[in-house]
Amino acid sequence: MTPSMKQIDLPALLPLRAVLVSTLLLFLLPAICNAEDTPFRIQFITNYKTFQFKAQEELLKENKDILPGEIRSLIDDAMSDDISIGQRMFLLDAANAMANGYQHYHGGGKKLLRKIHKLISNELEKEKQRNAELMKWKKEERFLGNFVMKTHEKEMEQQGLAPVIYPHWVHRIWFECKVCHQEIFIMKRWRNEISQEKILAGKQCGVCHDGNTAFGADEKDKCDLCHLAGRPGSERLHKADAVDHQHIKEVAKRLGAEWNIDKLPDGRIPVDRFGFIDWLTLKRDGIFKPVESLNGDFHQEVRDNQILFESKSKVNNVLFSHNVHSSWIRCTSCHPEVFSKDLKNNVKMIRMSKGQYCGHCHGKVSFTFADCKRCHSQEKGVRFEGALMHVGKPRKKRKRKDS
Numbered sequence: 001m002t003p004s005m006k007q008i009d010l011p012a013l014l015p016l017r018a019v020l021v022s023t024l025l026l027f028l029l030p031a032i033c034n035a036e037d038t039p040f041r042i043q044f045i046t047n048y049k050t051f052q053f054k055a056q057e058e059l060l061k062e063n064k065d066i067l068p069g070e071i072r073s074l075i076d077d078a079m080s081d082d083i084s085i086g087q088r089m090f091l092l093d094a095a096n097a098m099a100n101g102y103q104h105y106h107g108g109g110k111k112l113l114r115k116i117h118k119l120i121s122n123e124l125e126k127e128k129q130r131n132a133e134l135m136k137w138k139k140e141e142r143f144l145g146n147f148v149m150k151t152h153e154k155e156m157e158q159q160g161l162a163p164v165i166y167p168h169w170v171h172r173i174w175f176e177c178k179v180c181h182q183e184i185f186i187m188k189r190w191r192n193e194i195s196q197e198k199i200l201a202g203k204q205c206g207v208c209h210d211g212n213t214a215f216g217a218d219e220k221d222k223c224d225l226c227h228l229a230g231r232p233g234s235e236r237l238h239k240a241d242a243v244d245h246q247h248i249k250e251v252a253k254r255l256g257a258e259w260n261i262d263k264l265p266d267g268r269i270p271v272d273r274f275g276f277i278d279w280l281t282l283k284r285d286g287i288f289k290p291v292e293s294l295n296g297d298f299h300q301e302v303r304d305n306q307i308l309f310e311s312k313s314k315v316n317n318v319l320f321s322h323n324v325h326s327s328w329i330r331c332t333s334c335h336p337e338v339f340s341k342d343l344k345n346n347v348k349m350i351r352m353s354k355g356q357y358c359g360h361c362h363g364k365v366s367f368t369f370a371d372c373k374r375c376h377s378q379e380k381g382v383r384f385e386g387a388l389m390h391v392g393k394p395r396k397k398r399k400r401k402d403s
Contacts (some may be wrong), residue, residue, distance in 0.1 A: 035120045040070055048094055060101035067102040071095050071112050075119065085127055092120050104252070139272070140229050143238045145169050145365035148229045149194060156227065161228040164289070167237040168365055169277055173248060174257045176290045177365075178330045187333050187360070207294070213255070240269055256287035272374075276367055280324070302326045306387040309347065317378040319387065343390050 047056040055333050060067070063369055077083075078091035096116045103109030137148040145168030150156075152241045153163055172178075181187040184207050192204065199206040199217045209217040215225065228234045235242040245261050252259040261267070263285055270278045270287075282288050292300060305321040311317050325334075345357060352359035353369060367374055378384075 024112060029087045037069065038073075040066060041074070044070070044098060045094060048097060056101070058289060060098075061105050064102075064106045064108075067098065067106070068108065068112065071099050071102065071109070071116075074098065075112075075116065076363060079119065080194075085130075088123060089120070090121065096120065135347075137229055140165050140234060140238050143167065143169050144368070145172065146238055147189065150229070151190075152195070160224060161227040161343070162231050164226045165229045165234060165237050166226075170237065170248065172279070172288055172290065172365075173259060173288050174252055174255050176194050176292050177328045178333070179291060179293055181329060181333050187329075189364075213294075240271070240275075243269065252288070255291055257291045257342070258286075263287045272367060272371060274368060274371060279366070301331060303331070306384060307343065307390050308387045309390045310382055311376060311380070316376040317380055317382075319378045320375075320390075329361075343388060345390075 040059070043059055044056070047053070047059060051106065058385075063070075074095035078088050079090075080097060083091075090188055096113070099109040099112040099116055099345040101109075103113060121206050137150070140146060147166055147168070148163050149166055150163040156163060177187075185192050194204050196217075198204050199209065202210065206217050208214045211219065215222045224231070224233075228237065235245050245259070245264070245267070249261055264270075264287060270285075271283045272278050280287060303326045305322050307320040307322070309318040335341050338357060347357045349369065351357055352362070358375075359369075363369055
């Protein structure tokens with residue numbers, strides 16, 4: 001690299017080093033091109049991404065007349081509404097390098113540089129605010145299954161209310177999952193369109209928060225019991241050591257459930273090695289017994305078969321227990337929307353991590369995939385009497401190319 005090129009690129013890149021870290025993956029992609037791309041831009045972007053400094057120097061020297069238009073075109077494309085923050089910052093950074101070159105070789109880039117620096121500064125501030133908003137409720141959602149309901153955040157702010165923390169884990173102590181899903185709530189976030197109007201009409205949360213089963217949603221002095229996100233007192237809903245066991249026990253007794261504090265090991269909720277509540281231990285040790293239904297004529301439907309999933313990697317196989325799962329949820333929670341009723345579901349870890357199949361619950365309200373051995377616990381080559389075999393979908397045969 002020549003001394004002149006050091007003057008062009010390095011000062012421009014240093015302030016953006018933090019941003020470029022997040023966009024390095026773009027180097028693996030083709031040049032970011034739009035319909036208006038020119039041979040000059042394509043060559044400039046190629047040189048820029050592959051660190052061809054000498055070729056870039058010659059390109060900038062030879063194209064004085066078109067540089068202002070090329071820089072403005074990059075800026076316009078960078079500020080398009082339909083690209084990601086990573087793409088935007090990459091294009092702005094490329095425009096910055098191009099304008100530095102224009103200024104260095106031809107003395108005409110100061111005004112454009114000021115514009116680009118202002119845009120970069122604005123975008124960094126926007127991204128900072130976006131990240132702050134994403135992290136704002138992270139501690140409230142640290143308990144697996146907790147989520148902050150902020151769809152109507154502006155309306156709540158106008159009434160002086162904080163967003164609602166919905167503590168899934170507390171309700172799960174008092175009620176089996178099947179009590180609410182699927183009859184009251186669809187078991188998928190953002191699908192229910194929860195609103196105060198529906199709740200006050202006796203739907204959604206209002207099914208229980210009616211002033212009888214639980215405090216009424218229309219009781220004005222009780223608003224802060226739910227609208228608690230970011231407020232003092234929210235710790236009891238997302239911090240294990242702040243859990244009010246006595247309150248949970250009293251409510252459980254009133255509902256017909258059980259919360260046996262005396263059976264808690266060391267007086268604390270048992271957790272797995274990742275710090276998430278170990279629900280199977282809670283049930284196995286009789287620490288809790290949730291209500292199975294809000295209706296007196298409820299009939300428990302439990303399936304008792306097992307399905308063996310053979311792992312295609314080095315990890316152990318998975319023996320899926322229908323009994324364990326159907327004791328928590330209704331069959332309709334999984335079938336047929338999540339799993340078809342045959343044994344040909346194309347279950348893969350990559351799909352589960354995106355919320356499909358087992359990922360419909362695991363990682364959201366049940367233990368995460370990081371705890372591999374919770375599922376992959378069955379030795380390979382061992383057959384299980386009566387277990388069904390998961391066959392999956394047959395792989396498509398690749399066509400052989402003629403040599």
